[in-house]
Amino acid sequence: MKEFLKNTWKHRAHVVMALPAFLILFFIMYVPMAGLVMAFKSFDYSKGIWGSPWNGLENFKFLLTSKATFLSITKNTLFYYFVFTALGTFLNVVLAVAIDQCVFKKASRAMQTIMIIPVFISYAAVQFIVYAFISSDTGILTNTFGLTTRFYSTPAAWPWILTIVKIWNSVGYGSVLYMSVLAGIDTELYEAAEIDGANRWQKIWHITLPALIPMITVMLLLSVGSIMRSDTGLFYQVTRNSGILYPTTQVIDSYVLNAIFKNSNFGFTAATSFFQSVVGLVMMLLANGLVRKISPENSLF
Amino acid sequence: MSKKKGNADLAPSRRERAGIGQYILGFCLLLYTLFCALPVILVFIAAFTDEQAINQNGFSFFPEKWSMAGMNMVLKYGKQLLTSYGITILVTVGGTFLGLLVMSMFAYSISRKGFKLAGFLSIYLLIPMLFNGGQLSGYVIFTRYYHLKDSLWLLVLPLCVSTMNVIILRTFIVNSIPSELMEAAKIDGAGEYRTFFQITLPLMKPSLAAVGFMMATAYWNDWQNALLYIASDSKKPLQLLLVNIQKSIEFLLNNNNVPAAARAAMGGNIPQYSSTMATVIVVIGPIMVAYPFFQKYFVKGLTVGSVKG
Numbered sequence: 001m002k003e004f005l006k007n008t009w010k011h012r013a014h015v016v017m018a019l020p021a022f023l024i025l026f027f028i029m030y031v032p033m034a035g036l037v038m039a040f041k042s043f044d045y046s047k048g049i050w051g052s053p054w055n056g057l058e059n060f061k062f063l064l065t066s067k068a069t070f071l072s073i074t075k076n077t078l079f080y081y082f083v084f085t086a087l088g089t090f091l092n093v094v095l096a097v098a099i100d101q102c103v104f105k106k107a108s109r110a111m112q113t114i115m116i117i118p119v120f121i122s123y124a125a126v127q128f129i130v131y132a133f134i135s136s137d138t139g140i141l142t143n144t145f146g147l148t149t150r151f152y153s154t155p156a157a158w159p160w161i162l163t164i165v166k167i168w169n170s171v172g173y174g175s176v177l178y179m180s181v182l183a184g185i186d187t188e189l190y191e192a193a194e195i196d197g198a199n200r201w202q203k204i205w206h207i208t209l210p211a212l213i214p215m216i217t218v219m220l221l222l223s224v225g226s227i228m229r230s231d232t233g234l235f236y237q238v239t240r241n242s243g244i245l246y247p248t249t250q251v252i253d254s255y256v257l258n259a260i261f262k263n264s265n266f267g268f269t270a271a272t273s274f275f276q277s278v279v280g281l282v283m284m285l286l287a288n289g290l291v292r293k294i295s296p297e298n299s300l301f
Numbered sequence: 302m303s304k305k306k307g308n309a310d311l312a313p314s315r316r317e318r319a320g321i322g323q324y325i326l327g328f329c330l331l332l333y334t335l336f337c338a339l340p341v342i343l344v345f346i347a348a349f350t351d352e353q354a355i356n357q358n359g360f361s362f363f364p365e366k367w368s369m370a371g372m373n374m375v376l377k378y379g380k381q382l383l384t385s386y387g388i389t390i391l392v393t394v395g396g397t398f399l400g401l402l403v404m405s406m407f408a409y410s411i412s413r414k415g416f417k418l419a420g421f422l423s424i425y426l427l428i429p430m431l432f433n434g435g436q437l438s439g440y441v442i443f444t445r446y447y448h449l450k451d452s453l454w455l456l457v458l459p460l461c462v463s464t465m466n467v468i469i470l471r472t473f474i475v476n477s478i479p480s481e482l483m484e485a486a487k488i489d490g491a492g493e494y495r496t497f498f499q500i501t502l503p504l505m506k507p508s509l510a511a512v513g514f515m516m517a518t519a520y521w522n523d524w525q526n527a528l529l530y531i532a533s534d535s536k537k538p539l540q541l542l543l544v545n546i547q548k549s550i551e552f553l554l555n556n557n558n559v560p561a562a563a564r565a566a567m568g569g570n571i572p573q574y575s576s577t578m579a580t581v582i583v584v585i586g587p588i589m590v591a592y593p594f595f596q597k598y599f600v601k602g603l604t605v606g607s608v609k610g
Contacts (some may be wrong), residue, residue, distance in 0.1 A: 013493030021467070
């Protein structure tokens, strides 16, 4: 212990440098964690979190009695998480390998520049672009292609729409991380494989993809912790927060956002938030434990 | 066997291998590029399309009639537009610099060998990624206990320090900056702070540029914190302008209870669609312009390792 203090004193400059970020994390991330106790309270904004009376598991009972909403938002959250993660990772890798393989270097770099652009457009703006395509009176799909579906009152269409928007938005940028790995592969490996008679596909399969596995693992691990969280803008803005579409588009995060704006259902919302945080934690620990067992060098901690 | 060797001799020049497969690949990439670009192009076309043409034929890539009405409408936001630009730029620039500074100092500290507290700090950094209080709890804490409702700090601080970005910076320090440099500086008598600010920080440029640009984008595009916390017009950032002005235009158009005088005050018939798209351009434009200057750092500066060190 004395040695530890001595070491810390010796490194006091490092302690000072770590302090600002430490404090910001403390006030922005750590204090709200304690706020989760409101899941066990009958919350009243005017009394505050600590002043509101305890009500045990009342909120969770409420969660079960109105389970239609709870199940629906949980189901949607998980559904989109799996679709976006699986499809997104797959397309990120395909795109990164495709750009890497393309011999027209200048053209592919220019194309990559364009592919990344959508990630910089906020969902508050994206909703108007989506509207321009699918609105039933002025949309391009209606007027140019003659589609008659009224998308903004057809919940069944939205898993497709949101998936397309998400891919459009994120795949170009997502592939950059994988490209940074591909840029680091030793070209001698490819040359050696060529001498051994490997064709292009064999090289991709035996050299390129294995090199990407650690990055894929890290990215998947990082995403598991947010399994119960969503890209709120996508579900809140792009759907125009339309009640008709809730059955297929409302996720936990957009539900909570609505609850805050309406200043209502705090008990239910607090219980849901608690559930959301705990599931995220458990999933992350499980996934990291699993990775640590299979290939320790790729685990996050 | 000899044939394969012949192939190997050709290997250095990649151009010679541009067969039919390469053209198919290039074509597929081109298709995906169009998929990404066309929606953005549509915004620019629609902003300059005549409102009548949109109402009759819908949005189109080849409009019948062009018009500046949408852009003129945007100028009518007047002072609010300038205020919002000011707020967004202030928050984006201030937040990005503050975030980069505190995060790179933190990343540097936890990457020091022999610093025993670093283990604890790494775990402290990691926990918010595993577990967090969520939106509702954050909302109550920030507004009721910190009394920061309607304060610009709530636009800056929540996006300021992120675990992921610290990991990226730390990975860059460990992998790309030789520790001999720092040791040499120390032998030459530079203190810890000087070593960091004069040796390490300048060398972190690629990762600072990549992380910084992503942060700047996150700040620029943040509508959620603004919608939750900002109430007064003098503090409304651009994104909120986009969300709100559209709401008010729609409200005026769809609500028959609004007296005709009020509608006339809005300028007679409002070029709803084209002015919306013009607003979108105003909001996303600066990021589009800045982005190409930062792109070269993306591949170099963004590498993720793990925190265990």
